[in-house]
Amino acid sequence: MRVPVFPLIIMAIICMAIDFYILMAAVKRCKSKVPARIQMFSELILYVFFIGVLCLPRESGSDDMLLTVMWSLFVVISIYAAKFVFVFFDLIASIPMLFKKPRLSWLSVTGGCLALITFLAMWWGALVNRFRVQVNEVEIVVPDLPDSFDGFRIVQISDLHTGTYGADTTFISKLVDQVNALNGDMIVFTGDIVNRHGSEVVPHLEPLSRLDADFGVYSILGNHDYGDYSTWESEAAKQADVDALVAAQRSIGWDVLLNEHRIIHCGPDSIALIGVENVGDPPFKIYGSLADSYPNLSDPLTKILLTHNPAHWNQEIENNDSAKVALTLSGHTHAMQMEILGYSPAVFRYSNWGGLYHDAKGKHPLYVNIGTGTVGLPMRLGATPEITVLKLKKH
Numbered sequence: 001m002r003v004p005v006f007p008l009i010i011m012a013i014i015c016m017a018i019d020f021y022i023l024m025a026a027v028k029r030c031k032s033k034v035p036a037r038i039q040m041f042s043e044l045i046l047y048v049f050f051i052g053v054l055c056l057p058r059e060s061g062s063d064d065m066l067l068t069v070m071w072s073l074f075v076v077i078s079i080y081a082a083k084f085v086f087v088f089f090d091l092i093a094s095i096p097m098l099f100k101k102p103r104l105s106w107l108s109v110t111g112g113c114l115a116l117i118t119f120l121a122m123w124w125g126a127l128v129n130r131f132r133v134q135v136n137e138v139e140i141v142v143p144d145l146p147d148s149f150d151g152f153r154i155v156q157i158s159d160l161h162t163g164t165y166g167a168d169t170t171f172i173s174k175l176v177d178q179v180n181a182l183n184g185d186m187i188v189f190t191g192d193i194v195n196r197h198g199s200e201v202v203p204h205l206e207p208l209s210r211l212d213a214d215f216g217v218y219s220i221l222g223n224h225d226y227g228d229y230s231t232w233e234s235e236a237a238k239q240a241d242v243d244a245l246v247a248a249q250r251s252i253g254w255d256v257l258l259n260e261h262r263i264i265h266c267g268p269d270s271i272a273l274i275g276v277e278n279v280g281d282p283p284f285k286i287y288g289s290l291a292d293s294y295p296n297l298s299d300p301l302t303k304i305l306l307t308h309n310p311a312h313w314n315q316e317i318e319n320n321d322s323a324k325v326a327l328t329l330s331g332h333t334h335a336m337q338m339e340i341l342g343y344s345p346a347v348f349r350y351s352n353w354g355g356l357y358h359d360a361k362g363k364h365p366l367y368v369n370i371g372t373g374t375v376g377l378p379m380r381l382g383a384t385p386e387i388t389v390l391k392l393k394k395h
Contacts, residue, residue, distance in 0.1 A: 008054075018083050019043040025090065050076050063163055063200060070164070074377050078122040086115035125337075125381040130374055131171055133178055134384045137391065138356055140365055142326040145302055145394045146269030154304070155184030155213070156388040158331030159192040159222065159371025163200030164378060173207040175372060175387075182389055186215040186264070189254070190331040191222025191278065191308035195375055196230040198245030209252035215264055217254045220275045221246075222308040222332060223284045224375065257306065259292040271302040271326075279316075280309030280332070290316050297323040308332050310352040313366045318359045327390070328366045335370040339382035354383075 019039070026036040053072040089111025093104040157179060165171055179187060194200040201208075211217050225245060232238040249256050257275020264271050277288035290312075294303065303325045307313065310330040317325055333353040336346040346353035350368075357366045372385035 014084075015080050018080065018087050021087050021090075022083065046076060046079065063166065063196075066163070066195070067166060070376070070378055074122075074126065074379065077377065078119055081122060082115040082119035085118045086111045089114065121381060122379055125379040126377075129382070129384060130337075130378065130380040132384050133175060133372065133387060135178070135182065135387045135389060136355075137389045138367060139391045139393055140327055140356075140367075141393050141395065142302060143394065144300075144324075145326065145392055146266075146271065147394070148267035148269035149271055149302070149392055150394045152186070152266065152392045153182075153184045154329075154390045154392070155179055155182050155187045156190060156329050156367070156369050156390060157187070157372055158190040158308075158369040158386075159334060159373050159375075160189070160204075161192055161195050161224065161371075161373030161375045162204045163195035164374050165204070167203040169204055169207050172204045175385075176207045176210050179387055180210065180212055182387070184213050184389060186273075187211055187213045187217040188273075188306055188329060189217070189219035190306055190329055190369060191220050192224045192331065192371070192373070192375075193219070193222075193249070194245065195224055197227055198225075198241045198248060201245065201248055205248060205252050208254075211254075215266070218262070218273060218275065218306065219249055219254050219256050220306045220308060221256070221258070221277055221287070223278050223280065226278065226285070226287060228285060257293075259289050261294045261303075263301075271304065274303055274305045274325075276305065276307045276312065278308050279312040281311040284309065288312070297325060300324065302326045304329065306330075310350060310357075310366060310368045313352065313364070317364050317366070321361070321363070323364065325364055327392075328364065329369070329390070330366065331369045331371050333368060333370060334374070335383040337374055337377060337380045337383050339370075344383065 023036060023039045026039050030036065049072070053069055053076070090108045093107035093111065097103050157175070160172065162172065225242065227238040227241050246256050246258070255262065257273070259275070259277050261272050261274040264273055272294065274294045276290055276293045278284065279286050279288040279290070288307070297303065297320070301324070305317065305325050305328040307328060307330055309332045313328045313330060317323055317328055333346050333350050335344040335354045336349070338345055339354070344353055352366055352368050354368050354370045357368070367388060367390060369388050370383055370386050372387070374380060
Protein backbone atom coordinates (compact mmCIF):
# COMPACT_ATOMS: atom_id res chain seq x y z
CA MET A 1 0.00 0.00 0.00
CA ARG A 2 2.02 2.92 -1.29
CA VAL A 3 1.31 6.51 -0.29
CA PRO A 4 2.87 8.92 -2.87
CA VAL A 5 4.76 11.76 -1.16
CA PHE A 6 3.71 14.72 -3.34
CA PRO A 7 -0.06 13.99 -3.30
CA LEU A 8 0.27 13.37 0.44
CA ILE A 9 1.78 16.84 0.96
CA ILE A 10 -0.97 18.46 -1.12
CA MET A 11 -3.62 16.56 0.83
CA ALA A 12 -2.06 17.64 4.16
CA ILE A 13 -2.08 21.30 3.08
CA ILE A 14 -5.73 21.07 2.01
CA CYS A 15 -6.71 19.39 5.29
CA MET A 16 -4.95 22.06 7.37
CA ALA A 17 -6.63 24.81 5.33
CA ILE A 18 -10.02 23.18 5.88
CA ASP A 19 -9.42 22.88 9.63
CA PHE A 20 -8.25 26.50 9.87
CA TYR A 21 -11.36 27.68 8.03
CA ILE A 22 -13.67 25.69 10.32
CA LEU A 23 -11.80 26.94 13.40
CA MET A 24 -12.12 30.59 12.32
CA ALA A 25 -15.81 30.06 11.51
CA ALA A 26 -16.39 28.62 14.99
CA VAL A 27 -14.55 31.54 16.63
CA LYS A 28 -16.48 34.20 14.70
CA ARG A 29 -19.95 32.67 14.66
CA CYS A 30 -20.26 31.01 18.06
CA LYS A 31 -20.65 32.98 21.26
CA SER A 32 -19.33 30.05 23.26
CA LYS A 33 -15.67 29.08 22.98
CA VAL A 34 -16.53 25.39 23.28
CA PRO A 35 -17.05 24.66 19.51
CA ALA A 36 -13.72 26.30 18.65
CA ARG A 37 -11.92 24.34 21.35
CA ILE A 38 -13.52 21.10 20.20
CA GLN A 39 -12.39 21.80 16.64
CA MET A 40 -8.86 22.68 17.74
CA PHE A 41 -8.31 19.62 19.93
CA SER A 42 -10.01 17.21 17.54
CA GLU A 43 -7.85 18.34 14.63
CA LEU A 44 -4.69 18.01 16.74
CA ILE A 45 -5.71 14.48 17.71
CA LEU A 46 -6.37 13.65 14.04
CA TYR A 47 -2.97 15.03 12.96
CA VAL A 48 -1.14 12.98 15.59
CA PHE A 49 -3.18 9.92 14.65
CA PHE A 50 -2.53 10.40 10.92
CA ILE A 51 1.23 10.90 11.38
CA GLY A 52 1.33 7.79 13.56
CA VAL A 53 -0.45 5.76 10.88
CA LEU A 54 1.99 6.92 8.20
CA CYS A 55 4.89 5.79 10.38
CA LEU A 56 3.55 2.23 10.50
CA PRO A 57 5.24 -0.24 8.13
CA ARG A 58 3.06 -0.86 5.10
CA GLU A 59 5.11 -2.83 2.59
CA SER A 60 7.21 -4.70 5.18
CA GLY A 61 4.56 -5.03 7.87
CA SER A 62 2.26 -7.96 8.50
CA ASP A 63 -1.15 -8.39 6.92
CA ASP A 64 -2.76 -7.30 10.19
CA MET A 65 -0.62 -4.16 10.13
CA LEU A 66 -1.71 -3.41 6.57
CA LEU A 67 -5.36 -3.76 7.56
CA THR A 68 -4.77 -1.43 10.51
CA VAL A 69 -3.25 1.18 8.19
CA MET A 70 -6.05 0.74 5.65
CA TRP A 71 -8.85 1.25 8.15
CA SER A 72 -7.04 4.08 9.96
CA LEU A 73 -6.58 6.00 6.73
CA PHE A 74 -10.22 5.42 5.93
CA VAL A 75 -11.23 6.97 9.26
CA VAL A 76 -9.20 10.10 8.48
CA ILE A 77 -10.37 10.35 4.87
CA SER A 78 -14.05 9.91 5.76
CA ILE A 79 -13.81 12.76 8.28
CA TYR A 80 -12.03 15.14 5.93
CA ALA A 81 -14.29 14.29 3.00
CA ALA A 82 -17.23 15.43 5.15
CA LYS A 83 -15.36 18.56 6.24
CA PHE A 84 -14.52 19.39 2.63
CA VAL A 85 -18.19 19.21 1.63
CA PHE A 86 -19.17 21.56 4.45
CA VAL A 87 -16.43 24.10 3.67
CA PHE A 88 -17.29 24.06 -0.03
CA PHE A 89 -20.92 24.98 0.62
CA ASP A 90 -20.04 27.40 3.39
CA LEU A 91 -17.68 29.30 1.09
CA ILE A 92 -20.45 29.64 -1.47
CA ALA A 93 -22.80 30.77 1.29
CA SER A 94 -20.29 33.49 2.21
CA ILE A 95 -20.02 35.01 -1.29
CA PRO A 96 -22.78 37.62 -0.64
CA MET A 97 -20.59 39.01 2.18
CA LEU A 98 -18.17 40.27 -0.47
CA PHE A 99 -20.97 42.64 -1.52
CA LYS A 100 -21.81 43.57 2.10
CA LYS A 101 -24.87 41.35 2.18
CA PRO A 102 -25.78 38.66 4.76
CA ARG A 103 -24.28 35.21 4.48
CA LEU A 104 -26.70 32.57 3.15
CA SER A 105 -27.12 30.66 6.41
CA TRP A 106 -29.47 28.14 4.85
CA LEU A 107 -26.73 27.11 2.42
CA SER A 108 -24.29 26.58 5.29
CA VAL A 109 -26.88 24.39 7.01
CA THR A 110 -27.34 22.48 3.74
CA GLY A 111 -23.58 21.99 3.57
CA GLY A 112 -23.57 20.63 7.11
CA CYS A 113 -26.32 18.14 6.27
CA LEU A 114 -24.56 17.02 3.09
CA ALA A 115 -21.31 16.65 5.03
CA LEU A 116 -23.06 14.29 7.44
CA ILE A 117 -24.57 12.38 4.52
CA THR A 118 -21.09 12.08 2.94
CA PHE A 119 -19.63 10.66 6.14
CA LEU A 120 -22.48 8.18 6.60
CA ALA A 121 -22.41 7.17 2.91
CA MET A 122 -18.71 6.33 3.10
CA TRP A 123 -19.21 4.15 6.15
CA TRP A 124 -22.25 2.54 4.55
CA GLY A 125 -19.98 1.74 1.61
CA ALA A 126 -17.45 0.20 3.99
CA LEU A 127 -19.75 -1.77 6.27
CA VAL A 128 -22.65 -2.68 3.96
CA ASN A 129 -22.28 -1.98 0.25
CA ARG A 130 -18.93 -3.70 -0.30
CA PHE A 131 -20.65 -6.98 0.53
CA ARG A 132 -23.73 -6.47 -1.70
CA VAL A 133 -22.87 -8.52 -4.77
CA GLN A 134 -24.58 -7.68 -8.06
CA VAL A 135 -24.95 -10.18 -10.91
CA ASN A 136 -24.78 -8.65 -14.39
CA GLU A 137 -25.90 -10.78 -17.32
CA VAL A 138 -24.56 -9.77 -20.73
CA GLU A 139 -25.21 -11.32 -24.15
CA ILE A 140 -22.26 -11.31 -26.55
CA VAL A 141 -22.99 -11.90 -30.24
CA VAL A 142 -20.13 -13.72 -31.98
CA PRO A 143 -21.03 -14.17 -35.68
CA ASP A 144 -18.48 -16.94 -36.31
CA LEU A 145 -19.16 -18.75 -33.05
CA PRO A 146 -19.14 -22.56 -33.50
CA ASP A 147 -22.63 -24.05 -33.24
CA SER A 148 -21.86 -26.09 -30.12
CA PHE A 149 -20.95 -22.91 -28.20
CA ASP A 150 -24.18 -21.07 -29.02
CA GLY A 151 -25.57 -20.20 -25.56
CA PHE A 152 -22.29 -21.01 -23.77
CA ARG A 153 -22.20 -19.20 -20.40
CA ILE A 154 -19.00 -17.81 -18.93
CA VAL A 155 -19.10 -16.56 -15.34
CA GLN A 156 -16.44 -13.92 -14.63
CA ILE A 157 -15.17 -12.74 -11.26
CA SER A 158 -12.20 -10.49 -10.67
CA ASP A 159 -10.05 -8.62 -8.13
CA LEU A 160 -10.85 -10.61 -5.00
CA HIS A 161 -8.03 -9.00 -2.97
CA THR A 162 -8.44 -11.68 -0.32
CA GLY A 163 -5.91 -10.05 2.01
CA THR A 164 -8.41 -7.27 2.74
CA TYR A 165 -10.59 -9.83 4.57
CA GLY A 166 -7.77 -11.29 6.66
CA ALA A 167 -8.75 -14.76 7.84
CA ASP A 168 -12.50 -14.05 7.66
CA THR A 169 -13.83 -16.26 4.85
CA THR A 170 -17.49 -15.28 5.21
CA PHE A 171 -17.73 -13.03 2.16
CA ILE A 172 -15.63 -15.25 -0.13
CA SER A 173 -17.69 -18.29 0.86
CA LYS A 174 -20.97 -16.52 0.05
CA LEU A 175 -19.51 -15.28 -3.23
CA VAL A 176 -18.58 -18.83 -4.22
CA ASP A 177 -22.13 -20.01 -3.48
CA GLN A 178 -23.54 -17.22 -5.64
CA VAL A 179 -21.22 -18.06 -8.53
CA ASN A 180 -22.02 -21.77 -8.40
CA ALA A 181 -25.75 -21.05 -8.29
CA LEU A 182 -25.47 -19.39 -11.71
CA ASN A 183 -24.57 -22.74 -13.32
CA GLY A 184 -22.06 -21.29 -15.75
CA ASP A 185 -20.37 -23.57 -18.27
CA MET A 186 -17.00 -22.01 -17.42
CA ILE A 187 -15.69 -19.79 -14.62
CA VAL A 188 -12.88 -17.28 -15.20
CA PHE A 189 -11.00 -15.12 -12.71
CA THR A 190 -9.23 -12.11 -14.20
CA GLY A 191 -6.52 -11.35 -11.65
CA ASP A 192 -5.61 -9.71 -8.32
CA ILE A 193 -6.43 -12.54 -5.95
CA VAL A 194 -4.20 -10.96 -3.26
CA ASN A 195 -2.92 -7.52 -2.21
CA ARG A 196 0.80 -8.08 -1.59
CA HIS A 197 1.80 -11.73 -1.24
CA GLY A 198 0.54 -15.23 -1.80
CA SER A 199 -0.08 -16.24 1.80
CA GLU A 200 -3.12 -13.95 1.90
CA VAL A 201 -5.11 -16.45 -0.16
CA VAL A 202 -4.40 -19.43 2.10
CA PRO A 203 -7.38 -18.96 4.49
CA HIS A 204 -9.67 -18.67 1.46
CA LEU A 205 -8.51 -21.71 -0.47
CA GLU A 206 -11.16 -24.00 1.01
CA PRO A 207 -14.17 -21.89 -0.09
CA LEU A 208 -12.55 -21.08 -3.44
CA SER A 209 -11.97 -24.79 -4.05
CA ARG A 210 -15.76 -25.19 -4.22
CA LEU A 211 -16.04 -23.17 -7.43
CA ASP A 212 -17.26 -25.63 -10.03
CA ALA A 213 -18.11 -25.55 -13.73
CA ASP A 214 -18.33 -28.29 -16.37
CA PHE A 215 -15.62 -26.73 -18.54
CA GLY A 216 -13.37 -25.72 -15.65
CA VAL A 217 -12.16 -22.75 -13.64
CA TYR A 218 -9.43 -20.60 -15.22
CA SER A 219 -7.44 -17.70 -13.83
CA ILE A 220 -4.73 -15.18 -14.68
CA LEU A 221 -2.52 -12.96 -12.55
CA GLY A 222 -3.06 -9.25 -11.93
CA ASN A 223 -0.62 -6.51 -10.96
CA HIS A 224 -1.09 -7.23 -7.23
CA ASP A 225 -0.20 -10.91 -7.65
CA TYR A 226 3.51 -10.39 -8.37
CA GLY A 227 4.65 -9.13 -4.97
CA ASP A 228 5.38 -5.63 -6.25
CA TYR A 229 3.60 -4.01 -3.28
CA SER A 230 5.80 -5.63 -0.63
CA THR A 231 9.49 -5.65 0.25
CA TRP A 232 11.56 -8.80 -0.26
CA GLU A 233 14.96 -9.91 0.87
CA SER A 234 15.79 -10.95 -2.67
CA GLU A 235 14.31 -11.27 -6.15
CA ALA A 236 14.37 -15.04 -5.65
CA ALA A 237 12.17 -14.73 -2.56
CA LYS A 238 9.72 -12.59 -4.49
CA GLN A 239 9.56 -15.10 -7.35
CA ALA A 240 9.11 -17.95 -4.87
CA ASP A 241 6.07 -16.16 -3.49
CA VAL A 242 4.56 -15.81 -6.97
CA ASP A 243 5.24 -19.48 -7.64
CA ALA A 244 3.56 -20.40 -4.35
CA LEU A 245 0.51 -18.32 -5.26
CA VAL A 246 0.21 -20.04 -8.63
CA ALA A 247 0.67 -23.44 -6.97
CA ALA A 248 -2.03 -22.61 -4.41
CA GLN A 249 -4.55 -21.85 -7.16
CA ARG A 250 -3.64 -24.99 -9.04
CA SER A 251 -3.97 -27.06 -5.86
CA ILE A 252 -7.69 -26.24 -5.74
CA GLY A 253 -8.25 -27.19 -9.36
CA TRP A 254 -7.89 -23.80 -11.03
CA ASP A 255 -6.07 -23.71 -14.36
CA VAL A 256 -3.72 -20.71 -14.11
CA LEU A 257 -2.81 -19.41 -17.57
CA LEU A 258 0.68 -17.87 -17.62
CA ASN A 259 1.03 -16.53 -21.15
CA GLU A 260 -0.70 -19.69 -22.35
CA HIS A 261 -3.88 -20.81 -24.03
CA ARG A 262 -6.22 -23.75 -23.77
CA ILE A 263 -8.38 -25.31 -26.47
CA ILE A 264 -11.89 -25.74 -25.12
CA HIS A 265 -13.82 -28.57 -26.77
CA CYS A 266 -17.61 -28.76 -26.88
CA GLY A 267 -19.05 -31.53 -29.02
CA PRO A 268 -17.35 -31.42 -32.44
CA ASP A 269 -16.34 -27.75 -32.02
CA SER A 270 -13.65 -25.87 -30.17
CA ILE A 271 -12.58 -22.36 -29.19
CA ALA A 272 -9.36 -21.00 -27.67
CA LEU A 273 -9.10 -19.46 -24.20
CA ILE A 274 -6.03 -17.21 -23.96
CA GLY A 275 -4.55 -16.10 -20.65
CA VAL A 276 -1.99 -13.29 -20.61
CA GLU A 277 0.09 -12.30 -17.61
CA ASN A 278 -0.23 -8.69 -16.54
CA VAL A 279 0.11 -6.11 -19.32
CA GLY A 280 -0.98 -2.54 -18.73
CA ASP A 281 -0.05 1.11 -18.69
CA PRO A 282 2.54 2.80 -16.43
CA PRO A 283 3.28 2.55 -13.54
CA PHE A 284 2.24 -1.12 -13.71
CA LYS A 285 4.96 -3.55 -14.69
CA ILE A 286 4.59 -5.69 -17.79
CA TYR A 287 4.87 -9.43 -17.28
CA GLY A 288 2.72 -10.68 -20.14
CA SER A 289 3.17 -11.41 -23.81
CA LEU A 290 0.22 -11.88 -26.11
CA ALA A 291 2.51 -13.30 -28.80
CA ASP A 292 3.73 -16.00 -26.40
CA SER A 293 0.19 -16.73 -25.26
CA TYR A 294 -1.13 -17.33 -28.77
CA PRO A 295 1.26 -16.82 -31.72
CA ASN A 296 -1.29 -16.47 -34.52
CA LEU A 297 -4.32 -14.36 -33.60
CA SER A 298 -5.47 -14.29 -37.22
CA ASP A 299 -6.18 -18.02 -37.51
CA PRO A 300 -9.86 -18.99 -37.91
CA LEU A 301 -10.35 -20.34 -34.35
CA THR A 302 -12.69 -18.25 -32.19
CA LYS A 303 -10.72 -16.82 -29.26
CA ILE A 304 -11.52 -15.42 -25.84
CA LEU A 305 -8.79 -13.39 -24.16
CA LEU A 306 -8.27 -12.99 -20.41
CA THR A 307 -6.09 -9.97 -19.60
CA HIS A 308 -6.21 -8.17 -16.26
CA ASN A 309 -5.78 -4.55 -17.31
CA PRO A 310 -8.21 -3.20 -19.95
CA ALA A 311 -5.45 -0.89 -21.22
CA HIS A 312 -3.95 -4.00 -22.83
CA TRP A 313 -7.06 -4.27 -25.02
CA ASN A 314 -6.48 -0.70 -26.19
CA GLN A 315 -2.85 -1.45 -26.95
CA GLU A 316 -3.07 -4.73 -28.86
CA ILE A 317 -6.66 -5.71 -29.66
CA GLU A 318 -8.90 -2.68 -30.25
CA ASN A 319 -7.43 -1.63 -33.61
CA ASN A 320 -6.02 -4.99 -34.65
CA ASP A 321 -8.15 -5.91 -37.67
CA SER A 322 -6.36 -9.21 -38.17
CA ALA A 323 -6.95 -10.49 -34.63
CA LYS A 324 -9.83 -12.93 -34.41
CA VAL A 325 -10.52 -12.29 -30.74
CA ALA A 326 -14.23 -12.68 -30.14
CA LEU A 327 -14.20 -11.34 -26.58
CA THR A 328 -11.72 -9.83 -24.12
CA LEU A 329 -12.37 -10.04 -20.37
CA SER A 330 -10.60 -7.71 -17.93
CA GLY A 331 -10.82 -6.35 -14.40
CA HIS A 332 -8.38 -4.08 -12.55
CA THR A 333 -10.25 -0.75 -12.40
CA HIS A 334 -12.69 -1.45 -9.52
CA ALA A 335 -14.50 1.59 -10.99
CA MET A 336 -12.25 3.23 -8.38
CA GLN A 337 -14.77 1.74 -5.92
CA MET A 338 -17.06 4.71 -6.57
CA GLU A 339 -19.96 4.87 -9.01
CA ILE A 340 -23.03 7.07 -8.77
CA LEU A 341 -25.81 7.01 -11.37
CA GLY A 342 -23.54 5.24 -13.83
CA TYR A 343 -20.67 7.71 -13.44
CA SER A 344 -17.29 6.93 -11.89
CA PRO A 345 -14.08 8.94 -11.35
CA ALA A 346 -12.36 5.97 -13.02
CA VAL A 347 -13.24 7.60 -16.36
CA PHE A 348 -10.39 10.07 -15.76
CA ARG A 349 -7.93 7.15 -15.60
CA TYR A 350 -9.41 4.57 -17.96
CA SER A 351 -11.60 5.06 -21.01
CA ASN A 352 -12.87 1.50 -20.43
CA TRP A 353 -13.52 1.23 -16.69
CA GLY A 354 -16.60 -0.96 -16.32
CA GLY A 355 -19.09 -2.85 -18.47
CA LEU A 356 -19.21 -3.72 -22.17
CA TYR A 357 -17.20 -1.82 -24.80
CA HIS A 358 -16.72 -2.17 -28.56
CA ASP A 359 -14.05 -1.00 -30.96
CA ALA A 360 -15.05 1.32 -33.81
CA LYS A 361 -15.77 -1.58 -36.17
CA GLY A 362 -17.56 -3.72 -33.59
CA LYS A 363 -15.17 -6.64 -34.05
CA HIS A 364 -13.57 -6.92 -30.64
CA PRO A 365 -15.90 -6.54 -27.65
CA LEU A 366 -14.33 -5.92 -24.24
CA TYR A 367 -15.99 -6.52 -20.90
CA VAL A 368 -14.50 -4.92 -17.79
CA ASN A 369 -15.63 -6.48 -14.51
CA ILE A 370 -15.32 -3.97 -11.63
CA GLY A 371 -14.29 -6.68 -9.20
CA THR A 372 -15.56 -7.96 -5.88
CA GLY A 373 -12.84 -6.92 -3.44
CA THR A 374 -11.37 -3.64 -2.28
CA VAL A 375 -7.84 -2.27 -2.02
CA GLY A 376 -6.64 0.99 -0.52
CA LEU A 377 -9.92 2.19 0.96
CA PRO A 378 -12.11 -0.65 2.30
CA MET A 379 -15.21 0.92 0.77
CA ARG A 380 -17.45 0.70 -2.27
CA LEU A 381 -19.60 3.78 -2.73
CA GLY A 382 -21.85 2.47 -5.42
CA ALA A 383 -19.67 0.23 -7.64
CA THR A 384 -21.07 -2.85 -5.92
CA PRO A 385 -19.08 -6.11 -6.13
CA GLU A 386 -19.74 -7.74 -9.49
CA ILE A 387 -20.29 -11.21 -10.86
CA THR A 388 -20.71 -11.22 -14.63
CA VAL A 389 -22.50 -13.86 -16.69
CA LEU A 390 -21.50 -13.61 -20.36
CA LYS A 391 -23.70 -15.60 -22.71
CA LEU A 392 -22.19 -16.26 -26.13
CA LYS A 393 -24.68 -16.14 -29.00
CA LYS A 394 -24.18 -16.77 -32.70
CA HIS A 395 -27.01 -14.46 -33.73
